[in-house]
Amino acid sequence: xxxxxxxxxxxxxxxxxxxxxxxxxxxxxxxxxxNALANQMDKHTPLFAIIAPNLxxxxxxxxxxxxxxxxxxxxxxxxxxxxxxxxxAVAECVEExxxxxxxxxxxxxxxxxxxxxxxxxxDKIYRNNYEAAKLAIRRAFTKEPSIDEILSERNSVVHxxxxx
Numbered sequence: 718x719x720x721x722x723x724x725x726x727x728x729x730x731x732x733x734x735x736x737x738x739x740x741x742x743x744x745x746x747x748x749x750x751x752n753a754l755a756n757q758m759d760k761h762t763p764l765f766a767i768i769a770p771n772l773x774x775x776x777x778x779x780x781x782x783x784x785x786x787x788x789x790x791x792x793x794x795x796x797x798x799x800x801x802x803x804x805x806a807v808a809e810c811v812e813e814x815x816x817x818x819x820x821x822x823x824x825x826x827x828x829x830x831x832x833x834x835x836x837x838x839x840d841k842i843y844r845n846n847y848e849a850a851k852l853a854i855r856r857a858f859t860k861e862p863s864i865d866e867i868l869s870e871r872n873s874v875v876h877x878x879x880x881x
Contacts, residue, residue: 718824720858721738724852733832734783735849737850750777761782765779768804776820778804782830782832783830791832
């Protein structure tokens with residue numbers, strides 16, 4: 718199994734954008750998970766999605782920051798509200814059976830998280846990352862968007878950062 722999911726949620730600088738891979742721990746996603754954890758990059762430190770210290774979510778989820786962690790505030794936002802938001806989304810996806818409970822020990826998630834450097838509202842950062850992660854997971858398991866949706870909407874939708 719190798720699934721991909723993407724979702725964006727929120728507005729302005731508190732917007733959350735999630736890209737994720739879900740797959741078997743023994744497969745390419747598991748290898749990417751292990752490589753990211755073992756080969757950390759300066760200012761892009763990967764971290765586990767945790768509900769609280771000593772309570773890592775399952776399936777085990779690795780958060781990879783998309784934006785450099787340059788300041789204390791950047792670190793506190795990724796290692797706080799974004800981390801917990803993603804973890805809660807994963808746990809609730811298991812509870813709601815989006816993620817099969819019998820698979821939680823066999824699969825892992827690699828989750829890229831965007832937090833705008835200007836974001837300041839921790840409650841919005843939490844909520845938006847929770848919503849985006851939950852939507853990305855659902856979209857991964859349902860294989861959304863379909864190719865029909867992509868082809869029918871590709872010329873009528875607008876990219877938020879490019880209006881051309």
